[in-house]
Amino acid sequence: MSQTDSLSDDVPATADNQFSFDERETRSTEMQESLEQWVEDLASMTDDARASEEFQEWLDVQSRFHDYSHRNTLLIKHQCPEATRVAGYNTWQSEFDRHVQEGESAIWIWAPIITNRCPECENSPSYHEQSDCDYDETPPEEWSEGLVGFRPTSVFDISQTEGEPLPELDTAAYGDADGLVDALVAAGDRLDVEVRIIKAEDWDHGSVRGVCTQRSPMTLRPLVEVRDRDNEADLARTLIHEFAHAILHFEPDEDDAEAKLEVEAEAVAYVVCRHFGLDVDNSTFYLAAWDDDAPETLHDRLGRIASTAEELIETVD
Numbered sequence: 001m002s003q004t005d006s007l008s009d010d011v012p013a014t015a016d017n018q019f020s021f022d023e024r025e026t027r028s029t030e031m032q033e034s035l036e037q038w039v040e041d042l043a044s045m046t047d048d049a050r051a052s053e054e055f056q057e058w059l060d061v062q063s064r065f066h067d068y069s070h071r072n073t074l075l076i077k078h079q080c081p082e083a084t085r086v087a088g089y090n091t092w093q094s095e096f097d098r099h100v101q102e103g104e105s106a107i108w109i110w111a112p113i114i115t116n117r118c119p120e121c122e123n124s125p126s127y128h129e130q131s132d133c134d135y136d137e138t139p140p141e142e143w144s145e146g147l148v149g150f151r152p153t154s155v156f157d158i159s160q161t162e163g164e165p166l167p168e169l170d171t172a173a174y175g176d177a178d179g180l181v182d183a184l185v186a187a188g189d190r191l192d193v194e195v196r197i198i199k200a201e202d203w204d205h206g207s208v209r210g211v212c213t214q215r216s217p218m219t220l221r222p223l224v225e226v227r228d229r230d231n232e233a234d235l236a237r238t239l240i241h242e243f244a245h246a247i248l249h250f251e252p253d254e255d256d257a258e259a260k261l262e263v264e265a266e267a268v269a270y271v272v273c274r275h276f277g278l279d280v281d282n283s284t285f286y287l288a289a290w291d292d293d294a295p296e297t298l299h300d301r302l303g304r305i306a307s308t309a310e311e312l313i314e315t316v317d
Contacts, residue, residue: 020079021108027152031108035074039295039302042287051287057081059267062306063274066313070299070306072109079107083157085166092156098163106154117146124148177232180276180316184239187315188224193246195239196225203227210238212245222246233278237269240312244268247308259289264305271309276316 021027038054045051061077062070064084076083086107092098115124118140121133125140127148158166181197188195205211210226224242229235244265249256263285273280290298 020105021152027108031075031110031152034078035071036295038074038078039298043290043293043295043298045287048286048288052285055267055285055287056270056283058302059270059305060274062309063271066271066275066306066310068306069110070302073306074302075109076107079105080157082159083107085158086155087158088153088155092161092163096164096166098158098161098166100156100161104156104160107156108152108154110150111153112147113149113151114145115148116140116143117148118143122146122148177236177276177278180236180278181232181239183316184236184243187243187312190315191243191247191311192221193243194221194223196223197228197235198225199228209234210242212242212250214250222250233273236276236278237273237280240272241265241269243312244308247311248304257289259286260293263287263289264301267305268308268312271305272312272316275309275313 021030023030042051042054045054058070058074058077061081061083062068062073065073065076065086068076076086087096089100089106092100113124117124118128118133118135119138120135121128121131123131123133125143128135128140185195185197205225205227208227209229210224212222212224214220214222222245224239224246226235226238226242242265245261248264248268249261266283267285270280270283270285290301293301
């Protein structure tokens, strides 16, 4: 089982929880409002230490659920920040022979709604009928399936269940960075990034440990160079940081200051390193660089961090 094998059945919460979203009629609105409020609070925090702590707590959850959207990991952080593996009520029973313990509170997240979708307005058949769209070239049953929205769905963490033990997962493969550096270098080709590890005596980029530059005017391919060192975990972290720049900032927004981009790249490195079991306890995020960002911009940054970390993890795996 992966950490996110998951989504499932509408089971009401039965235990007290600060964000339990108990009422079916208001659940969707409350879930959305809680997300917006967290981002607005983060955007308005003047205490750098507190903002960094809140942000890092979300990154910790994102590292455990790397293929979830940032909105879902924020919801998990609100309701069960210690969660490690989640699945629906029936999924725990039918696939893993485990049972949700009595009195446990459901964790509510967003599940995608996939159904036939109008090629023009991209609505499901029922919403298409109520819209102004006049597409009628093919009947709804011949439309291709696609994403038409999201619905609240309930899941439970493994700590809320009891029963048969889960199969052991090979989650510590890179815990000491053994093999991770080689895997990252190999991932460069799949990411269309050229990677070079430079001997310390040949390093000519000053005190920085890594750089990401354009290979040449003719080859629009990022070049990641990192200074070699004995500490392979630190070397892996630098590679991941520069990969993040290559994916996110190869053609940066002119309005984004370097400090803002550095926070994004370091956040990606934190998530990926935590996923592979590397020690990143010395990380500090100076979110003051984002002080002038609107909540909508912060949402975009969180989404970019989550999707880039997922891409790197999936490519290395």
